[in-house]
Amino acid sequence: MAITSPSTTTNFEYMDKTSIDKDLNCEFCNNPLVGPVSTPCKHTFCSVCIENKIKKTGGACAKSKCNNKSMVLEDLTPVTERIVLNMLDRLLVKCISCGMTNIQRGLFEKHATKSCLKAAVFCMATDIKCPWTGPSEQLKQHIFTCSYEQLRPVLCEIMQDNRHLKEKIQHMSEQCLKNHQLHLKELQETNQRLNINVEQLNKILYQQKNQLKALRNEVKQLKELIMQDTSQISDRQIETQRDKNEIILVNERCTKHETQINHLTDKINVKGDIFTYHNPQLEINISKCHSRTTVDLSKQQLLDRDLKTVVKQALTEKECTRLDIGYNSITSVGASIVADALKQNTTLEELNFHNNCVSDLGVHSLAKILSSNTSIVKSLELGSNGITDKGAEHLAEMLKTNRSITWLALAGDRGVRLLANTVTHQNSNLLILSLHVNKSISDASVDAIIDILQHNRSLKKLWMQDCNISEDGKMKLREAAKSKQNFSLYM
Template identity: 30%
Template sequence: MTNNYEYMNESSIDISLKCVICSDPYVNPCSTPCDHTFCRSCIIKWIEENDRCPACRKKPITIQSLRATDRIVFDIVDRLLVRCRACRQSNIQRGNYDEHYNKYCSNTFVSCSAADLKCSWQGPRDKLQDHLTVCHYEMMRPLLGNLVNTVNTLNEKVQQYENQSKEHENRINSLESENARLKDEVNLLKGFCTKQNPNVDHNPRLEEILSRCHSYSTVMLNDLRLDNFDIPYIIRKVLIVKQCSVLNLSNNLIEVTGFELLANALRSNVTLKRLSLKGNRAQLKGVEYLATALITNSTLEVLELETNSIPDTAAYSLADMLRRNHTLKDLFLGYNDIESRGMEIMANALDHKSTLEILSLAGNKLNDKCIDALHRMININQKLQRLYLHENGLSLEGKTRLLHIVNAKKGFTLNI
């Protein structure tokens, strides 16, 4: 409000009550550590461009070092007499000017008291009463007020119903997901119970193969059309009883539920070093189950997940696993649906602490957008020695750039 008043006798005001920056009487005065006083807004603006007191130029000052001026100074400057420029009323104490301007000044522009009812009138305060005598909004206030209150109440109820609807929708989605999960578990338990029924034989070929396997050995169960129902038996016989070090389950019919069972088994397994699951149907959830399990697993060194319909969004769970796992050395993710964004997410996870030595992303959907992320990964990661990127969408220029990058890294193999 300072611009709307003028001092009655400014020349008589003691210079000790004036700010040396703006030359006006103090407004909201504050003092520096060297006991010089200024308007708060003036000294703050000064400090933004200078670090020395504008009065003595000796001591450095900061905004944090400013302190409130003694109360007596506030009282003196607030009692200075001013004249309102709008209505020309004189002898108003400066400390009372805001109240005068906001409540009493006849020339201050104000809004109609029915502005809450959408009256758009604005004018000098001394014209307000004349307007109110003809203001249709104010005349209809009792009716319009009730209508406004009713509308507000209805809007609140509509909002409540919308919130309840969203809550019910979320609850339904949650129940549907839970129902689908329970159905999978029921089907799995049915299959498991069938396998345990002495009147029903296990897969004869599977039993025959496992009967010939030795403890702590390599177990090859690829290309046998094994499905989710075979997984509990495999876990029990291969991982628990025989404690094999290598398990090959490539090119079977294992889906998400089977991946979940294998992931649960990996959490406590301490013998399996290589697991091949290429050519199955992991999809997003299957990868998430495995990635979560490998965060705590400290044995597995090689994981093969080629051709598993793995989407780009699986990169988030894989990246989280790569940051926290300290055992995995080889990760094969070829011939899935991973794009450049997913590659960037995983590349950012492969920092200098990573143990990964081989990474295969051949046959995915990568393009030149991920080259910067690959560059950083190759430079930062000290363990990674082989990177397979062939059969992607990299341009000739992109491939050439990558080759220049890896040429500077001794012993590094890049297949593009």
């Protein structure tokens, strides 16, 4: 155990140092022992002397020629023999401060703190921060004039408040520390949860990366397939264009042939027929119909020469309001015969030419008559008649001036676009437009039809079933139809 020196002052000197027994002297400083301790090697020193020596030399004994070089402070043993300690305490000393002699060394500390008039003392108001220090003999005079002592009540109260504040601050500091530790614990728990979430998210991210990689591979494969399909589509488009060109050539030839047929027919009409043509079954079928009603002659294998009978008996005599001659073999010649009859007719409201061979030339004959507004035809069905864009142009021109047609059925992309322009901007009578069962109508017509839906106010019904329009095109048409009131779209 470490031995420290006693708290005595050394402000004294020995009265007769020569008379002091040498055995009471320190073997290092050669002065009477102070706080004597003994070493394992049986030497006695002042506690301060040997401790300093050990610290400086690293454990060597303070006695010269001693071989003990490995002491530590814990090896020192305090001298406890009472006779030795009493002899040291009875040594007579003189106070250097006040000059008083014959003071026993053991009582010198008491003298220095209580009796010595020259001893340095503190003011009694030190507890309230008075900084004064001086000789003991001046203490009374200082206390009499000490401003701190005079202000003791106030200062004590301030110091007490200060202590309370310190205690409060200490309490608040402890509370803050406690709250901080609690908050830190919560943050650590939150951080732990977040780390777990991050790990889970990393796993999910890893899975999604793998999925994305797989999707990219699929997209790559799809792109390759699309490129192949695009190439095939391009080839088919070229083939389609060739077919269209061939169709145009065929139509031109048909038109020439029909023109020639018309010339021949005119000649026959002028010269008169060699024999009179009759179709008894046709006449019977017409006779069964009531006047001013529907005359249905569809699917009767009618030819152009039968149309004179139809005009005479159905239009003129029966004054029918609806004439259905669909699904026969009527060409532009027959259409021209009916068109001529419409010049004077005031009863026919619905005319159905569906699925014949009217062609562009026949459409031209009908459109020319209907443009003059001399008839009251409201419904005109011309689907599946080999009508090209040229025929659609004739109908579009007709609709610019016609005020009676409310139902029109037609086919073809360009024809639809031509009609759309007229119906959108120059016709306000059309109520029903039928474009169904026309594979030639594709997505190319979608924008034109949407234009009709957005700008035409008269149209109420539109048939688009079984056309060559994609699902995307159908969706666009349905969206456009939603904004049109009292309108029905059939797809």
